[in-house]
Amino acid sequence: MFVNRVSELELLKKRYASGKAEFFVLYGRRRVGKTELLARFCEDKRAIFFVSDLGSEISLRTALSAAVNTVLFGPNQMNAVYATWEDLFHALAQAAQNERLVVVLDEFPYLATAHPPLATILQRVWDQTLKNSQIMLILCGSYIGMMEATVLGYQSPLYGRRTAQYLLEPLQFQDARLFFPSFDAADQVRAYAVYGGTPAYLHTLQPHQSLSDNILDGILSRGSFLYDEVRFVLQQELREPRNYFAILQAVAAGKTRLNEIKQATGIEGATAYLDTLQQLHLVERTVPVTESQPHKSRRGIYRLKDHYLRFWFRYVHPNRSQLERGGAQIVLENQVIPEIDHFSSLTFEEVCQQTFWQAGLSGKLPFVPTKVGSWWNANEEVDLVILGEKDAVLVECKWTSKPAGMDILAELERKSTLVRPELENRPIRFALCSRSGYTPQLMKTAEARTDVMLFELADLVRSETQT
Ligand SMILES: Nc1ncnc2c1ncn2[C@@H]1O[C@H](COP(=O)(O)OP(=O)(O)OP(=O)(O)O)[C@@H](O)[C@H]1O
Numbered sequence: 100m101f102v103n104r105v106s107e108l109e110l111l112k113k114r115y116a117s118g119k120a121e122f123f124v125l126y127g128r129r130r131v132g133k134t135e136l137l138a139r140f141c142e143d144k145r146a147i148f149f150v151s152d153l154g155s156e157i158s159l160r161t162a163l164s165a166a167v168n169t170v171l172f173g174p175n176q177m178n179a180v181y182a183t184w185e186d187l188f189h190a191l192a193q194a195a196q197n198e199r200l201v202v203v204l205d206e207f208p209y210l211a212t213a214h215p216p217l218a219t220i221l222q223r224v225w226d227q228t229l230k231n232s233q234i235m236l237i238l239c240g241s242y243i244g245m246m247e248a249t250v251l252g253y254q255s256p257l258y259g260r261r262t263a264q265y266l267l268e269p270l271q272f273q274d275a276r277l278f279f280p281s282f283d284a285a286d287q288v289r290a291y292a293v294y295g296g297t298p299a300y301l302h303t304l305q306p307h308q309s310l311s312d313n314i315l316d317g318i319l320s321r322g323s324f325l326y327d328e329v330r331f332v333l334q335q336e337l338r339e340p341r342n343y344f345a346i347l348q349a350v351a352a353g354k355t356r357l358n359e360i361k362q363a364t365g366i367e368g369a370t371a372y373l374d375t376l377q378q379l380h381l382v383e384r385t386v387p388v389t390e391s392q393p394h395k396s397r398r399g400i401y402r403l404k405d406h407y408l409r410f411w412f413r414y415v416h417p418n419r420s421q422l423e424r425g426g427a428q429i430v431l432e433n434q435v436i437p438e439i440d441h442f443s444s445l446t447f448e449e450v451c452q453q454t455f456w457q458a459g460l461s462g463k464l465p466f467v468p469t470k471v472g473s474w475w476n477a478n479e480e481v482d483l484v485i486l487g488e489k490d491a492v493l494v495e496c497k498w499t500s501k502p503a504g505m506d507i508l509a510e511l512e513r514k515s516t517l518v519r520p521e522l523e524n525r526p527i528r529f530a531l532c533s534r535s536g537y538t539p540q541l542m543k544t545a546e547a548r549t550d551v552m553l554f555e556l557a558d559l560v561r562s563e564t565q566t
Pocket of ligand 1: 100101102103104127128129130131133135136240241298299300302315331
């Protein structure tokens, strides 16, 4: 099963069709599907696809030489090794002189580390010959920090050479749910809350088993792929993980403001760590949707960007001693199951947000949204506010087992008086999204009013995506 990535493939195809040399940089966190995407793209093309590993400069040059020669001259030439990287890149330029040639260097940071002058050499050959050829060079990497240092950043010799760069994001809910179509709608949201949109993590799910059995066997049990996955990935990205781990754990536990994070971790210099974690796309700082200058906002809060990171820091990392002694069932029963709905409620808001964006952009809302996000002040918050040029909808997302009633609408109307001053005279409408439906009285009210919309869980999980 290969899910979505339609717009990414389109972008790559467009560049391929440009008729000139292309230098495409694809990056994104581990397991997000970079290699798979590029493999699909290269399927029907004249392409050299090379995945680096932790080998030495000579072993990587030998392996890449073999890959290059096999594609350019056939398997008989496999043993000829280019004496220098210059020779190798010039050979690529030669081969791409009159004919499109795609060259993928996957896990490029490994190459750059094995041979530090490589970025400078590539830049030189690019400027001399490659840029005038028909090459489509794709550099790809997981270690986002390293990609930014070796290819994307100002300080890199390759800076300014790229013709396109793309950060591959995890799949959204509508795609992720295709990995567990047999779950009911509520469990699909819960599963997305736990696994997020990383295809490699979604692949571990056994759809014929219940969600809790999946969590037990595939996450909480020692030796399972996901049990140590976060530690493994973070240790590769971060040299001194201890303080980062403490900060990530605090944020996962709901400490979202800077002073709360400092207090929970005792780390005075938390800001610097948070900056790095943001650069690594592990943490994001969000501000109320109405803020016009996000960087200056005093209402910024920190959140973990990745769902599975959130789950791991909430339930695996803090319970490690118990889990190491075989206590997976106890952690599941005493913590995960009782809290799963509380844990999933934030994801439900995110699913609603994704749905409103999609609906709005495909003309299914009364107006085109320009921004969708949460709003909060020191004491109160509104789950979502959908802003258009001249419209605003305030949304309450209820992830509870009881039908939502008039009190929920009244509460949202009360909060609208707090948000109104920031809405620049836009008329306000209200929308409710509820996992468990609505009371008859609220349904009647919504029918009678043009400024109230009700959405059921089924409306929100209905899929229109491609596979
Ligand atoms: N769009 C997709 N639909 C379904 N499965 C996918 C998709 N993208 C990737 N996968 C699967 O997810 C797993 C991880 O993908 P892949 O190896 O491409 O990720 P990556 O970003 O290159 O990871 P790494 O950085 O760890 O090398 C693979 O098993 C792959 O087949």
